[in-house]
Amino acid sequence: MNAPLRTVMVERLGCRYPIIQTAMGWVAEPSLVIGSSNAGAFGFLGAAVMTPDEAREKILAVRRGTDRPFGVNFHSFQPGAEQIVDLILANSEQVRAVSFGRGPNAKMIARFKDAGILCVPTVGAVKHAVKMAQLGVDMITVQGGEGGGHTGSVPTTVLLPQVLDAVDVPVIAAGGFGDGRGLAAALAYGAVGIAMGTRFLLTRESPVPQSTKAGYLGAGTDDILVTTKLDGIPQRMVRTPMMDRIERSGPLGRWLRAYEAGMLMKRRTGASWGDLLRSAREMTKDGGSLRQSLMAATMPMLIQRAVVDGDIENGVMATGVVGGRITEVPSCQELVDRIVAEARDRISALTGPQALSTPHAA
Numbered sequence: 015m016n017a018p019l020r021t022v023m024v025e026r027l028g029c030r031y032p033i034i035q036t037a038m039g040w041v042a043e044p045s046l047v048i049g050s051s052n053a054g055a056f057g058f059l060g061a062a063v064m065t066p067d068e069a070r071e072k073i074l075a076v077r078r079g080t081d082r083p084f085g086v087n088f089h090s091f092q093p094g095a096e097q098i099v100d101l102i103l104a105n106s107e108q109v110r111a112v113s114f115g116r117g118p119n120a121k122m123i124a125r126f127k128d129a130g131i132l133c134v135p136t137v138g139a140v141k142h143a144v145k146m147a148q149l150g151v152d153m154i155t156v157q158g159g160e161g162g163g164h165t166g167s168v169p170t171t172v173l174l175p176q177v178l179d180a181v182d183v184p185v186i187a188a189g190g191f192g193d194g195r196g197l198a199a200a201l202a203y204g205a206v207g208i209a210m211g212t213r214f215l216l217t218r219e220s221p222v223p224q225s226t227k228a229g230y231l232g233a234g235t236d237d238i239l240v241t242t243k244l245d246g247i248p249q250r251m252v253r254t255p256m257m258d259r260i261e262r263s264g265p266l267g268r269w270l271r272a273y274e275a276g277m278l279m280k281r282r283t284g285a286s287w288g289d290l291l292r293s294a295r296e297m298t299k300d301g302g303s304l305r306q307s308l309m310a311a312t313m314p315m316l317i318q319r320a321v322v323d324g325d326i327e328n329g330v331m332a333t334g335v336v337g338g339r340i341t342e343v344p345s346c347q348e349l350v351d352r353i354v355a356e357a358r359d360r361i362s363a364l365t366g367p368q369a370l371s372t373p374h375a376a
Contacts, residue, residue: 018361019354022184023056023153023206026132027110028083030054031354032207033197034155034186035214035346036136037087037113038163038332039063039314040321041222044072048079049219049346054354058085058113063314066097073105083110085134090118103129113155115164120149127152136188136209138166140176147181154183155209160190162212162334165240165250178204192336194356201361212334215321218345223324227343229254229331235338244316244330252331256316260330 021032035042035050035057042060050057059076061069069086076084086109088098102109103125111132123133132152137143138161143154156177158170166173170189178185187200188209200208215222216230233252240250243260251257320329344352 018201019357021201021206023186026152026184027056027085029056031350032186032201033350033353034058034188034207034209036155036188036209036211037062037085038211038215040318041211041215041220042087043221044075044079045219045221046214046217046346047076047084049217050214050350051076051080051082051084053346053350055214055346055350056083056085056111058087058111061086061098062089062092062114063318064098066094066101069094069098070101073101073109077105077108081108083108085109085111085113087113089114090122099125102126102131106131111152118149123150134186137177138164138173139168140173140180143177143181143185147183151183153186153206154181155186155188156205157209158187158189160335161188162250162337163332164247165189167248174200174203174205190334190336192340194353194358195360197353197357198360198364201357202364210336212337213340213349214346215333216337216340216343217349218343220343222321225324226320226326226331229320229326230333230337231341231343233331233333233337235335238333238335238338250333250335252333252337254320254329254331255327256319257330 019031023032024030031054033055035046035055037058037060039060039062042058044059047057047059059072064072073086086102088095099122102112106129109131111134112126113134113136115136126133127150134153134155135146135151136155136157137146138157143156146154154177156174157165158173159165159167160170170187174185174187184206186207186209187203187205190196191200191208191210192213197208214220216227230252237253238250239253240248241257241261242248243263316330317332318329319325320331323329
């Protein structure tokens with residue numbers, strides 16, 4: 015019998031354990047990707063909020079910090095997307111996978127596959143999983159409603175089996191995972207691994223300021239809400255003073271916030287208003303108004319205030335529901351080791367120790 019933690023995800027991505035550190039904007043920086051990858055998980059660099067020059071520098075930083083394979087996340091509608099795709103392809107000897115939500119078409123996916131880079135999109139609905147499978151992706155990460163940031167309404171325990179029944183590609187479970195019990199449960203459903211964002215955000219290698227980490231640790235499940243006021247699409251956030259102001263705002267306030275965030279992005283990236291509007295219009299192809307799309311395109315600036323600048327009074331903090339029960343900040347190695355040990359204990363309790371007789375992948 016094969017060891018249960020040696021899944022097809024482990025074999026294809028080249029990590030030691032079926033655990034993914036997700037590509038959170040401003041959080042999935044080189045320090046976290048290096049820490050999670052060296053610990054045996056598979057780390058994704060969050061390049062969706064980076065310029066091509068920043069992506070080049072940070073891909074090289076990850077490569078200097080680990081010899082383990084890692085992934086890069088991007089959006090095909092972000093400014094400089096084509097250059098970032100070229101960078102990913104140029105580093106294909108160590109960049110093993112790309113992740114994305116909306117955007118890439120079959121032609122772009124084929125470019126990655128021709129270079130030996132696996133395409134692992136994240137979806138939150140069955141129909142999107144089916145579409146991605148039809149486009150030829152290699153694996154799919156399915157995020158249930160418990161996940162942080164943009165989220166759907168279907169819980170992981172319902173969405174995961176629906177997607178497993180609907181597609182033939184390997185499926186990775188996300189949304190609500192933070193320990194080894196969750197990993198064992200996901201494998202029991204038929205997933206090939208789990209993906210975690212909030213749990214990795216609250217590690218020592220995470221670049222998030224200590225003041226912001228303290229804000230996350232202090233938030234219970236009752237302090238976490240789902241809002242549509244950020245860009246018209248449901249998002250799960252920690253309740254902060256800024257979040258409360260956003261919840262009280264009307265249409266004029268949302269336009270003002272889109273303008274302010276756009277100014278921040280212009281200063282941060284050097285993009286012109288034309289660049290931002292083109293990016294926003296590209297996003298409207300998937301539905302939604304120009305205002306919603308402009309707000310979505312500039313939303314990273316509000317997240318940056320909290321997770322980069324440490325200003326939780328004027329920033330927003332994306333989180334999964336699991337954040338409401340996280341109480342400490344371990345190292346990535348401590349976290350991964352604990353998850354693996356807990357998962358083995360749970361599987362052993364259910365199946366007997368013989369199921370763990372084959373050593374895990376080196």
